[in-house]
Amino acid sequence: QSALTQPRSVSGSPGQSVTISCTGTSSDVGGYNYVSWYQQHPGKAPKLMIYDVSKRPSGVPDRFSGSKSGNTASLTISGLQAEDEADYYCCSYAGSYTFPYVFGTGTKVTVL
Amino acid sequence: EVQLVESGGGLVQPGRSLRLSCTASGFTFGDYAMSWVRQAPGKGLEWVGFIRSKAYGGTTEYAASVKGRFTISRDDSKSIAYLQMNSLKTEDTAVYYCTRDLGSAMVDYWGQGTLVTVSS
Numbered sequence: 001q002s003a004l005t006q007p008r009s010v011s012g013s014p015g016q017s018v019t020i021s022c023t024g025t026s027s028d029v030g031g032y033n034y035v036s037w038y039q040q041h042p043g044k045a046p047k048l049m050i051y052d053v054s055k056r057p058s059g060v061p062d063r064f065s066g067s068k069s070g071n072t073a074s075l076t077i078s079g080l081q082a083e084d085e086a087d088y089y090c091c092s093y094a095g096s097y098t099f100p101y102v103f104g105t106g107t108k109v110t111v112l
Numbered sequence: 113e114v115q116l117v118e119s120g121g122g123l124v125q126p127g128r129s130l131r132l133s134c135t136a137s138g139f140t141f142g143d144y145a146m147s148w149v150r151q152a153p154g155k156g157l158e159w160v161g162f163i164r165s166k167a168y169g170g171t172t173e174y175a176a177s178v179k180g181r182f183t184i185s186r187d188d189s190k191s192i193a194y195l196q197m198n199s200l201k202t203e204d205t206a207v208y209y210c211t212r213d214l215g216s217a218m219v220d221y222w223g224q225g226t227l228v229t230v231s232s
Contacts, residue, residue: 001176003156034216038157045209045222046149046157052216089157091217099159099175101217106156 004029004090004104011110012080020107022073022090028102030071034093037066037075041086049088050075077109085111114138114221116210121226124200132195134210134223142166142188145213148195150206151225158206162213163193178204200230 005023012018022029022037029035035053038046048057050066053073063078073092077084090104120132134146147162161174163184172184183196193210207227211219 032216034218036217036219040157045225047222048218048220051214051218057220091157091159093217099161099173101159101162103157103159 001094001098001102004092004102006088006090006104006107008105009108009110011112012077013112014080014082016080017076017078018080018109019077020075020088020090020109022075022092022104024071024073024092024102026071028092028094029068029073031095032093033068035066035068035073036091037064038089038091039084039086040089046089080111082111085109114212116212116221116223118208118210118223118226121208121228123229123231125232126200126202126230128200129196129198130200130228131197132208132210132226132228134193134195136191136193136210136212139212141186141191145215146184146186146193147211147213147219148184148193149209149211149219149222150204151209152203152206155206160195160208197228200228202230204228205230 010018037050040046053068054066065076088107115137117135124130145164148160163172181199185194207225209225210223212221
């Protein structure tokens, strides 16, 4: 079970939009609508930002949105703000015949 | 307020054992699955394993990297989850997070993490 593939880094200016991709296979991302995204600031525990591909937990700004097409899920941050600078990890359910959860490799978002 | 507090981390020699504890509060512990997620220094997240609630059999699942060496258990009367780590390797060095697991790759609460360093 290999980690999902994310770009190492993305960047944008305040107010711009950035999109982070998360590529897996038909056995994980493509096979289920169970993709979540986590934000992690340095030295802090991760925080759930998106679940079930596109749902936002209470308290997460609507600037954060998720989607999926085929074997690739995406997280879009619209109206980028300084506090969005962090590491982001996707995670997918991978079925019951193997360990069911796999994380992405992680993406550093830099606000220019 | 939901709180998860890990304890038990520290420095341990390769081949030795260590047990981590996760003390939960602010929710009905027995109703939830609990997961352990780790992060090696400067690296990404790795889901170590989880234990289902008693309603779902209280069974466990483990990542291939720790299967046969790590054991997750729970004491619902004390609201504590445990991670027993045996035959530790240097590559097990990481911050270990306790999380509340809602299933479907979703964990909604994380502890602050506890550092385990495996070194001679």
